[in-house]
Amino acid sequence: GLAAADHAALLKFGVKRLAASLGLRASFLAKTAPGEEGSSGHVHLSCWQGATNAFAGEGREAPLPPVFTSAIAGVLDHLPAASLLLNPTINSYKRLVPGWFAPINATWGYENRSCAVRAIRSDRADLWRFECRRPGADANPYLALAAIGASAADGIRNGAGPPEPLVGDAYAAALPELPSSLESALHAFESDDVLREALGKDFGDYYATSRRWELKAWRETVTGWERARYDRSV
Numbered sequence: 001g002l003a004a005a006d007h008a009a010l011l012k013f014g015v016k017r018l019a020a021s022l023g024l025r026a027s028f029l030a031k032t033a034p035g036e037e038g039s040s041g042h043v044h045l046s047c048w049q050g051a052t053n054a055f056a057g058e059g060r061e062a063p064l065p066p067v068f069t070s071a072i073a074g075v076l077d078h079l080p081a082a083s084l085l086l087n088p089t090i091n092s093y094k095r096l097v098p099g100w101f102a103p104i105n106a107t108w109g110y111e112n113r114s115c116a117v118r119a120i121r122s123d124r125a126d127l128w129r130f131e132c133r134r135p136g137a138d139a140n141p142y143l144a145l146a147a148i149g150a151s152a153a154d155g156i157r158n159g160a161g162p163p164e165p166l167v168g169d170a171y172a173a174a175l176p177e178l179p180s181s182l183e184s185a186l187h188a189f190e191s192d193d194v195l196r197e198a199l200g201k202d203f204g205d206y207y208a209t210s211r212r213w214e215l216k217a218w219r220e221t222v223t224g225w226e227r228a229r230y231d232r233s234v
Contacts, residue, residue, distance in 0.1 A: 001145070008041075008141035030087070030136030031094035038095030038102055039137035041086075043148050044120075046129040047071065047156075056125035064119060066159070072117050072130055073162035074155020075148060076106045079116060079134060080178055081192030082147040083185040084211060086135040090218050093181050095136050098171040103133050105175040107166045114170035116178070134178070143207075150198035182218075186211050 012028060019026035031038040047054040047067060055068040064072075075082075087093060096102050103116035108130075110119050118131040135144045154160075166173060179185035189196070189208060196204035 002142075005141040005145050012141075028137040030089070030092045030138045034094075037100050040095070040102065040133065041135040041137045041139045041141070041144060043132045043135055043144055044129050045071075045132065045148060045152060046126075047152075053125050053128055055130075056128040057121060060121050060123050062121065064121075067156055068119070068128070068130070069162055070155045070158070070160050071152035072108050072119065072155070073160035074153065074158070075117055075130070075132060075151045076108060076162055077155065077160065078147075078151035078192060078195045079106050080185070080188035081195045082151055082189075083134060083179045084182075084189040084207070085143040085147040086132075086139050087179075087182075087185060088140065088143075088211070089138050090182055090214065092136050092138055093179075096134075096178070096180060101133075102136075103170065104177050104180070105170060105173060106178055107170045107173065107175065108162055109166040109170070112166060112168075112170065115166055116170075119165070146199060147195065150195060154194055154198065182211060183215055186215070 015026045028039060030040075055065060055071070057063060057065055057068075087096065096104055098104055101113055103114070105116065107115040108117035108119060109115040110121070112118055113133065116132065116134050118133060120127065120129050120131060122128055132148050135148075179188055186208060189204075189211075199207075
C-alpha cells in the first residue's frame with residue numbers, strides 16, 4: 001500500500017542525490033532516447049484480507065477468482081482517464097508506442113507483457129497479483145497507486161467482468177488505443193466522473209488544471225527539432 005509508494009519515492013530521491021554526489025545526473029524521464037525502450041514504473045497489486053491474498057487461486061493453472069477479474073476489469077475501464085496520472089508529462093507518451101513493451105490498448109492477459117495488465121499466477125498464494133504496465137518512471141508513485149487502486153476497487157464494487165484475456169501480441173490487436181498524448185488523456189480524465197470522485201473533487205480539479213498549464217507551456221514552445229526540421233524546408 002502506502003509503504004510501497006514511500007519506498008519508490010525514497011528510491012528516486014536517493015538515486016538523484018547519489019548521482020549528484022558523483023557529479024552525475026539521474027533522470028526518470030519516461031523516454032530518454034528514440035529507438036530504445038523507455039523507463040517504466042509498473043505497479044504490482046494484490047488484495048489482502050488479513051493474512052489471505054484474495055486474488056489467489058488454487059494453483060498456478062487455476063482460473064482467477066471473481067474478485068481478481070473484477071479488479072482487472074475496473075483497471076481496464078478507467079485506464080484511459082488514469083493515464084493522466086500514470087503518464088503525466090508530454091514526454092510520457094513518447095514511451096507509449098508499439099513494440100517497446102509499453103501498452104497502447106486496454107488489454108489483459110496471462111503473463112503477457114504486451115498487454116496493459118498482466119495477470120500473474122503462482123504455486124504460492126502470496127504471489128498472485130496483477131501488474132499494470134501503463135505507468136512510466138515519471139509517474140508520481142502515490143498518484144499511480146491511488147489511480148490504479150481506485151479503479152480496481154470500482155471494478156470489485158460493481159462486480160465488473162473483463163474481456164477475454166488476450167493471447168499473442170497486443171500491438172497487433174485491432175482494438176481502440178489508449179490516450180497517445182497528454183491532451184487526449186486530459187479529455188479522458190475530465191470525462192471519468194467515477195475516478196475523479198474517488199480521487200477527490202478538489203484534487204481532480206487542481207490536477208486537471210496543472211496538466212492544462214503543462215499543455216499550454218508545450219504549445220508555446222518552439223523546439224530544436226522543429227527548427228532543424230523546418231527552418232530550411234519551408
